Amino acid sequence: MRVAIAADHAGLPMRPRVADTVRAAGHDPLLLGPDVAPPEGIDYPLMAKLVGDALAAAEAERGILVCGSGAGVTIAANRLPGVRAAYAADYYTGHQMVEHDHVNVLTLGARVMGPEVAAEIVTAFVNAVPSTEARHLRRLGEVLNFERERSMNAATNLHDAGQSLWLDNITRELVTSGTLASYIADLAVTGLTSNPTIFDKAITGSTDYDDQARELLAAGTDVEPLFFELALADLTKAASLFRPTWDATGGVDGWVSLEVSPELAHNTDTTVSEAKALHAKAATPNLFIKVPGTPEGIPAIEELVFAGVPINVTLLFSREHYLAAADAYLRGLERRRDTGLELKVGSVASVFISRWDVAVADEVPDELRGKLGIAIAERTYKAYRDLLSSDRWAKLAAAGAQPQRLLWASTGTKDPKLPDTYYVHALASELTINTMPQNTLLAFGQHGSVGELLPADGGDAETVLAQFAQDGIDLEALATKLQTDGADDFVKSWKEVLASIASKADQLRKAG
Secondary structure (H helix, E strand, O other): OEEEEEEOOOOHHHHHHHHHHHHHOOOEEEEOOOOOOOOOOOOHHHHHHHHHHHHHOOOOOEEEEEEOOOHHHHHHHOOOOOOOEEEOOOHHHHHHHHHOOOOOEEEEEOOOOOHHHHHHHHHHHHHOOOOOOHHHHHHHHHHHHHHHHOOOOHHHHHHHOOEEEEEEOOOHHHHHOOHHHHHHHHOOEEEEEOOHHHHHHHHHOOOOOHHHHHHHHHOOOOHHHHHHHHHHHHHHHHHHHHHHHHHHOOOOOOOEEEEOOHHHOOOHHHHHHHHHHHHHHHOOOOEEEEEEOOOOHHHHHHHHHHOOOOEEEEEEOOHHHHHHHHHHHHHHHHHHHHOOOOOOOOEEEEEEOHHHHHHHOOOOOHHHOOOHHHHHHHHHHHHHHHHHOOHHHHHHHHOOOOOOEEEEEOOOOOOOOOOOOHHHHHOOOOOEEEEEOHHHHHHHHHHOOOOOOOOOOOOOHHHHHHHHHHOOOOHHHHHHHHHHHHHHHHHHHHHHHHHHHHHHHHHHHHHO
16 A cells, blocks of 8 residues: 655655655555755645645555644645544544544654654554444545535536446646546546447557556567556546445445456357456456446356346347346346345446447437436336336345446437537436546536436336337337447457557657
């Protein structure tokens, strides 16, 4: 574990002892701020910000701040997003604050305690493990809610209405700049999704990955494994930022996602083996492996759930696609139950929405513009709520299972005649997730609104879908085409990102 350490002028004499203690405990100290105090001193708020920024950028997992009394750095640190700072004067508090209260920044007073006492407290703090007891996780959740309440906007209102907001984007700069942490604090973002297209833009659009790529190339890493190393470096850091949410919700929320090679969309056995390998390599409890809900992907989902691999089922386009994925999830859980295994295996089912409307934009009258995707969502939402009310699910829930949550994907507005927050507003619904592009998230936070939630009975979905059928839209055939096209698009992006990495690798080799 890396521990960020900073001190003002009064705390600076104690900083070396703190760093040595962190190192002696088997952890990595990250020293921040000046090594020598100027005549005017060192302002403690700025030192608190250095540590807060390191946590927000996932450069460190915990922090330690030292000033004269410990009071100033505690006040400043607790004004920063994602920071839970507390002062300790004894060994018990040093570990209890982590175990029971999920504190991530320890504050110390160099003028009110000796170095030996400080070393004992630091040892207790860095070696403590947060509790997973329900009462402690409940209290962590209440603290996280306080943070969201400080920045009320449409995004936080939507979260309070029962829908999780996830970001459908990742770049290294997004994580290391602290931007993702600010979205967590200010826009109630509680998870993140990625796909080959997103990583293609991230890796080829900047030099942020070059240093790691050079190291991997020097070690003889091939192009495809190199991609997964680059992607996992970003996703594991992002996962650490969402870990408090994951802990507080008992694994219901706070996930990131990594997709298996899209070229495996029609290969069941290889999908299973690669998903297991990626899950083991990531070694991150709140990381989903994305598996396509194609006919060949459905049996892979059952096998992976049975194996305990958390799954994000992607490329679902209809109620029937969703029900097939949900059935595979339930079968995997039932097999675990029948063999005495724990039933807590996370999963989401991702249903793509806006692509429906793009597909029929030139085939239907203006009064039906933008209505097909929403009607498909309403029909699917009814099936989801019906399943959660079923006897089959009740038996699994009673045995400790958590529901496979329904996730709305492809929710950015592609039609310029529709509002930029159209799908976010229309898809507000309890017990679901909406993963959205960065621009859509920002737009919704700035000028979005939360209206009526989707009805559990599907509302007027069937009436609207009947209108499309009357206009000659074969919904079943279109769902199949959208899934096939979606899989092909991801394969294309996958090949492009590997080609881009290969090209960049050649450039890096030539540059030495």
